[in-house]
Amino acid sequence: MFERLRSWFTEPAGTPALIRRMLSENAARYRHRYIAAFWLMGLSAACTAVAAYLVRNFVNETYLQRNFSAVVMLGFVTVGLFAIKGASIYGQMLILARINARIVADNQRRMFDKLMNEGMGFFADRHSSEFIARLTTGANAVTTVLNMLILAIGRDMLTLIFLAIVMVLQDPLLFVIGVVGVPPAMLVMRKLVRRIRVIARSQFTGGTHMLEAMQEALQGIRIVKAFTLEDEMRKRFEATVSEVQHETFKMARVANRTSPLMEMLAGTAIAMALVYAGHRVIHGGAAAGEFVSFLAAFAFAFEPAKRLVRFNIDLNSSLVGARVLYELIDSPPSEPIEDAGPPLVLRPAARIEFSDVRFAYRPGEPVIRGMSFVADPGKITALVGPSGGGKSTVLSLLLRFYDIESGTILVDGHDVSRLSRRALRRQIGYVGQHVHLFRGSIRDNIAFGKVGASDEEIAAAAKAAHAHDFIMGFPGGYATPVGEHGLQLSGGQRQRIAIARALIKDAPVILLDEATAALDSESEQQVQDAMAHLCEGRTTLVVAHRLHTIMHADRILVVEGGTVVETGRHDELLRKGGRYATFYRVQLKGPVPPREPVAAVALSG
Ligand SMILES: Nc1ncnc2c1ncn2[C@@H]1O[C@H](COP(=O)(O)OP(=O)(O)OP(=O)(O)O)[C@@H](O)[C@H]1O
Ligand SMILES: [Mg+2]
Numbered sequence: 001m002f003e004r005l006r007s008w009f010t011e012p013a014g015t016p017a018l019i020r021r022m023l024s025e026n027a028a029r030y031r032h033r034y035i036a037a038f039w040l041m042g043l044s045a046a047c048t049a050v051a052a053y054l055v056r057n058f059v060n061e062t063y064l065q066r067n068f069s070a071v072v073m074l075g076f077v078t079v080g081l082f083a084i085k086g087a088s089i090y091g092q093m094l095i096l097a098r099i100n101a102r103i104v105a106d107n108q109r110r111m112f113d114k115l116m117n118e119g120m121g122f123f124a125d126r127h128s129s130e131f132i133a134r135l136t137t138g139a140n141a142v143t144t145v146l147n148m149l150i151l152a153i154g155r156d157m158l159t160l161i162f163l164a165i166v167m168v169l170q171d172p173l174l175f176v177i178g179v180v181g182v183p184p185a186m187l188v189m190r191k192l193v194r195r196i197r198v199i200a201r202s203q204f205t206g207g208t209h210m211l212e213a214m215q216e217a218l219q220g221i222r223i224v225k226a227f228t229l230e231d232e233m234r235k236r237f238e239a240t241v242s243e244v245q246h247e248t249f250k251m252a253r254v255a256n257r258t259s260p261l262m263e264m265l266a267g268t269a270i271a272m273a274l275v276y277a278g279h280r281v282i283h284g285g286a287a288a289g290e291f292v293s294f295l296a297a298f299a300f301a302f303e304p305a306k307r308l309v310r311f312n313i314d315l316n317s318s319l320v321g322a323r324v325l326y327e328l329i330d331s332p333p334s335e336p337i338e339d340a341g342p343p344l345v346l347r348p349a350a351r352i353e354f355s356d357v358r359f360a361y362r363p364g365e366p367v368i369r370g371m372s373f374v375a376d377p378g379k380i381t382a383l384v385g386p387s388g389g390g391k392s393t394v395l396s397l398l399l400r401f402y403d404i405e406s407g408t409i410l411v412d413g414h415d416v417s418r419l420s421r422r423a424l425r426r427q428i429g430y431v432g433q434h435v436h437l438f439r440g441s442i443r444d445n446i447a448f449g450k451v452g453a454s455d456e457e458i459a460a461a462a463k464a465a466h467a468h469d470f471i472m473g474f475p476g477g478y479a480t481p482v483g484e485h486g487l488q489l490s491g492g493q494r495q496r497i498a499i500a501r502a503l504i505k506d507a508p509v510i511l512l513d514e515a516t517a518a519l520d521s522e523s524e525q526q527v528q529d530a531m532a533h534l535c536e537g538r539t540t541l542v543v544a545h546r547l548h549t550i551m552h553a554d555r556i557l558v559v560e561g562g563t564v565v566e567t568g569r570h571d572e573l574l575r576k577g578g579r580y581a582t583f584y585r586v587q588l589k590g591p592v593p594p595r596e597p598v599a600a601v602a603l604s605g
Pocket of ligand 2: 391392393433513
């Protein structure tokens with residue numbers, strides 16, 4: 001028994017432990033304001049109690065003394081009492097609302113900071129909508145719970161205590177009769193709490209699924225429309241909606257099971273009190289004032305008492321949100337932002353070396369199997385090979401998105417696994433295979449490559465990426481907004497902005513993953529020229545599918561099955577007649593060269 005009680009208090013997800021944590025982490029800082037709110041609650045509770053007490057004077061002045069001016073006097077006093085009560089309620093609500101807004105903001109910041117300290121692996125198996133749900137539910141839940149707590153103690157408990165005093169003053173025995181219903185009510189509540197917790201958790205999960213379905217449908221709206229998947233999406237969404245609806249009903253059923261019981265108990269208590277009081281007035285000759293005053297106090301006490309008995313239930317349904325928040329905040333950050341180390345300064349052109357690198361995204365499924373190669377400083381090294389061979393993974397490892405299992409990756413002689421991730425990434429300009437633009441203007445998007453870049457620098461980078469002309473073609477120029485994911489731009493335009501963003505960084509190492517894939521031959525040629533110029537004095541790794549874009553690379557690595565199967569210059573590899581030569585022949589003379597069929601479809605269509 002004692003053990004159980006102790007575990008209840010120490011178990012981190014247990015209710016008291018959770019509340020203690022909220023109080024110390026979130027509420028303690030605002031204790032002065034809470035105390036002020038508390039005083040105001042005491043004031044309003046006292047007003048209620050005094051009003052109930054005065055009922056006795058009302059009744060006795062009316063029926064016994066028949067003193068009208070005293071009754072009018074009492075009327076004025078009552079108005080005054082309620083005015084004070086109103087003002088203090090206004091004050092306490094205002095104070096609480098301000099505290100709440102701050103606590104919500106604090107928690108939102110903490111949660112976002114935590115997310116920024118997570119690595120790629122953390123996000124791979126989670127849906128982004130989960131974080132949205134956690135951010136909204138979690139951050140608000142803490143204030144809901146704290147509010148419930150403070151209102152339960154400050155408002156309901158104080159009101160009850162004051163009213164109990166009034167009842168005892170009027171008739172102690174009557175008071176005892178009045179509260180017989182409380183212990184059985186408390187017992188029933190305890191049984192319901194566990195179920196409530198479970199339902200609240202599945203309600204939250206259901207809500208997350210709903211967000212997920214919505215977000216996926218909207219993000220993929222182009223595919224949804226093109227494949228006429230509207231009905232399919234509606235079905236998916238419908239399933240999640242009914243899940244949530246079902247849980248909501250269940251919650252309502254269980255949580256409100258208390259009402260009939262409460263009313264029954266209250267009715268019994270009132271009836272008993274009435275009978276006893278009637279007996280006292282009729283047979284004992286007691287004054288009516290005490291009795292009516294008692295009834296008034298009892299009536300005022302009913303609502304707060306009901307709320308207090310239900311308190312544990314409401315608390316537990318809100319605590320789920322707090323758990324959800326702390327789960328996220330408490331897990332150790334998978335990629336803490338470590339800026340403590342000395343800043344990394346690479347020489348203008350850095351040598352990159354992979355030696356016998358092994359890596360797997362999932363244990364037991366190796367993706368890079370003993371890869372070794374050297375990318376010479378100031379030279380262009382190209383990675384080619386079949387899809388899924390591991391080319392993009394090589395770039396991810398260079399950026400230290402993931403840590404390798406064995407082997408070493410050296411950048412300018414530094415072992416990547418020992419460098420601070422941020423220091424390393426600051427030295428790398430990167431254009432990913434999937435271009436991502438942020439909501440904002442084109443200027444902002446390029447400037448993300450170099451915080452505080454001047455307009456001249458931005459224009460220079462855009463010119464180098466052959467983006468300047470099309471940008472100036474927009475009425476808004478560089479101020480043109482690009483919208484969520486940059487959807488207002490063409491694929492090639494997005495890509496050129498991404499290239500400009502990488503170029504403006506002026507980093508010694510440049511990684512380009514299919515950076516010219518969405519360009520037409522002419523722009524591609526232009527970007528190639530610009531890049532050839534810009535890559536001077538930098539170490540560049542490019543991944544390309546179209547081989548003619550890398551014909552002039554200083555070294556070509558053919559990556560297949562997670563290793564380098566061939567190395568050399570374009571003509572060397574052709575002469576060798578190996579894998580590269582086969583690729584090249586297929587691309588050059590194959591029955592389906594990459595560009596022409598599109599034109600053919602366009603012509604015949
Ligand atoms: N985040 C990930 N989690 C698990 N497996 C992954 C992940 N990313 C890639 N893979 C797997 O790793 C292998 C190599 O992928 P990678 O993206 O490096 O190929 P790639 O050579 O760039 O191909 P492509 O030319 O199609 O871009 C693939 O088999 C892929 O299924
Ligand atoms: Mg790739």
